[in-house]
Amino acid sequence: MKFNRIEDLDLDGKVVLTRVDLNVPTDRGQVTDTTRIDKIVPTIRAIQDAGGKPVLLAHFGRPKGKNVPEMSLRQIVPALEEALGEKVTFAEEAVGGPAKRAVAAMHAGDVVLLENTRFYEGEEKNDPTFAASLAALADVYVNDAFSAAHRAHASTEGLSRLLPSAAGKLMETELDALNAALGEPVRPVVAVVGGAKVSTKLDLLANLIEKVDHLVIGGGMANTFLVAKGVAVGTSLAERDMAGTAKEILEKAARTSCAIHLPVDVVVAKEFREGAPSETVPVDACPEDAMILDAGPQTVEQINGVFATCKTLIWNGPLGAFEIKPFDAATNACAQEAARLTRDGLLTSVAGGGDTVAALNQAGVAGDFTFISTAGGAFLEWMEGKDLPGIAALADARQ
Known part of the structure; x- marks a missing residue:
């Protein structure tokens, strides 16, 4: 399978919507395992090194389209800042005024985290209007969440149809490993x-x-x-x-x-x-x-x-x-x-x-081991020979 990698796109001065996996375990608002956070750092660094401004998209828990305070991504910010060694700006919404203002205020090297995408009904429905609202924030889309690639959601599939798209470093590693195991x-x-x-x-x-x-x-x-x-x-x-x-x-x-x-x-x-x-x-x-x-x-x-x-x-x-x-x-x-x-x-x-x-x-x-996937359902569906919507969209974007 062929797909764009970060190096294939011009990111200089561009806002890059970056879908990551921040669905990490917490206890009383404190992250208890930073493995998934640590794994997205190379992608964020690669975007910054290419002159891009990463705006992170992620889900957390299953709020089912409602704003559930205990499932806010705000609680992930301290662990994310520690992993990156820099400040992360949190936008209290994924679309609308707070998101637009946070993105507009970005300078080179800044990182913005948007609120839980699953607070919006349009996310899991892969609603074109919601996807377009997300796309309007940025110039480029990078998907680094293989673990969510088996879901046809707005932030995992819809955005690939609207913006120049590429796989992030973690996604790239996963796809290369799985191709080596079952593809070729x-x-x-x-x-x-x-x-x-x-x-x-x-x-x-x-x-x-x-x-x-x-x-x-x-x-x-x-x-x-x-x-x-x-x-x-x-x-x-x-x-x-x-x-x-x-x-x-x-x-x-x-x-x-x-x-x-x-x-x-x-x-x-x-x-x-x-x-x-x-x-x-x-x-x-x-x-x-x-x-x-x-x-x-x-x-x-x-x-x-x-x-x-x-x-x-x-x-x-x-x-x-x-x-x-x-x-x-x-x-x-x-x-x-x-x-x-x-x-x-x-x-x-x-x-x-x-x-x-x-x-x-x-x-x-x-x-x-050469590679160990922590993707769960997406890994199993790949092994089952099923098409993963998020991956198929990246492949289509390459063509």
Whole structure:
């Protein structure tokens, strides 16, 4: 996919509406995690270095088109100023007089933050009139919020149709990484998909089967596939009513020459709690009164063997109940091997999804993967092969 980057546009002296993700966790009006704020700093700096004046657009929470004081972006300003090391002017509205005055008063190097876009009904409706009101504030539009790109909102999609548009630095990095993983990957490609339920990842599995050479299935999802193959899983979490669908996926994988890898040994316990007595058994030897909570060491060896033969890895979801020891062992071991191969330049590794990020952090390898997406829903929809409105609009703007 081709799209404009900041360097492709003339920003000198221009007001640049910049869509960012400031939907950060707070406690009593104080930001508790600045990760998303820190990630937008390179884009703001790039705009300033090019002579542009960044005007930040963002949503916060779900006010549903109403002005909800506790969801005001004003509370984000101190953390944003600290990250940038400079003053940020806050406009009490996203459109209208306060926004126009704040933008008109800008000098080179200034940063303005507009109020929560979701305070306006026109935002989530992608209303052309609201989008035009936003566009009237600026000369150029930069989208740096991949995490919101799966929403066709005025600030994520509508503006790209009205102003010269480009991807911000964070968006650029995300798109380049995802293209390397699924768009034009170096083969062979392996995908790891874990999690609790097959039913929530049907579109994902269907798309990956046609795109990857190996598909490793773990977590509770694997149990449903085992049931489909006639393997008894005791009291394990499994969607037994999805067994037919799982069988269809296995059959489709065989037709597309995608090798599916399921556990060959498992760690079982009678209780789902930390430190519960457990044992490792062959996959077909789960006791009737026990549940599968992790993949076993033979499975880890098998998965790591697949990693060694591949050039690209996509990872979404843990291999076991990683939140509780000792059922994090398989996820940790495979993540650490993927990280080693990445450090050695043998593997391009891209991961995403809430549980995935938490699991890789727990394994101590998040910094070693080629790229980790924190975009959540947008990352999953991309993996599912769906068009993301915000991205499609950037691609159209390039043409």
